[in-house]
Amino acid sequence: MAFVQFEEVVKTYGTAMSVNHLTLSIREGEVFGLLGPNGAGKSTTIHMLAGLLKSDGGTISVDGYNVAKRPLEVKRRIGLVPQELAIYEHFTARENVAFFGRLYGLRGRELKERVEEALDFTGLLSHDNGRPSAFSGGMKRRLNIACAIMHRPKLIIMDEPTVGIDPQSRNHILESVRALNRLGSTIIYTSHYMEEVEAISTRVGIMDGGRLIALGDKEELRRLTGQESKLIVQTDHSSEEAVAEIRRHPRVSSLRELEGHTLELGLSEAGTYLQDILFILGKHGLALLKLTREEPNLESLFLQLTGRSLRDG
């Protein structure tokens, strides 16, 4: 059974449909990446899931509990890391995490242990008495995460947790997403950074204009693009014989000759090829100057589905 289930969920603002009949199942143990440009409906979707926003139609359930009918059961299972920081500047890091722990009903030794655990997990233990006003943007985000995970939720929802932060904190956050998942939490993660989503998600949903326009694991999405991997080969000079021979290789499905003694090869699915190509180049006395492989990515899939770039928004 799905751990998170959206069934024909709708949210409208005035006449505009921000979420348009969304049906989506997320299994327990997944790191689910929700990708889409600004305004796609990602935040609206997860705010409805977390019970912060009422849907105008359809149903959402978490672990079998209907979000509208059993909000407390759902909230107990969810840790939401919001896009806007939800921490108190005048509390220390430790006081912030403890504050959220009390909201979740934790007291005494259990509270103390969980605070320790959450600070340690987010790498903030040595800054526990510092106040967020003196923290970097990345440290504030990590504190935001500590507050959201301290009750060990089964489902962690992160809304663009790495926007505008330094690379070190970004890596720390991505690493903690993986670690939380290994510890058993299901993760839903929104982003418009496709590299990030590609790197950490087990499955990806792509939203645009309130609709889910693609869904699958990386391999399924790659097949959706219908695009091949490309190999770009630059040599010191050109040879027609070498080109003819490479063109006949069973894995080479297309070949384009580019400027500067460069070939662009489209590669079909199975089988080895690199050894053979290098052998052909050597046989015809060509020296290899540069070799790069380009994989189709989520950006190209989005472009193909919508005719727009993800980054354009």
Ligand SMILES: Nc1ncnc2c1ncn2[C@@H]1O[C@H](COP(=O)(O)OP(=O)(O)OP(=O)(O)O)[C@@H](O)[C@H]1O
């Ligand atoms: N409170 C609101 N009132 C009116 N329109 C809203 C409101 N909240 C969101 N919208 C609209 O709903 C649509 C989806 O917005 P949403 O914030 O869910 O997108 P998003 O994919 O999360 O984008 P971002 O990456 O910018 O957070 C947008 O067109 C937005 O303008």
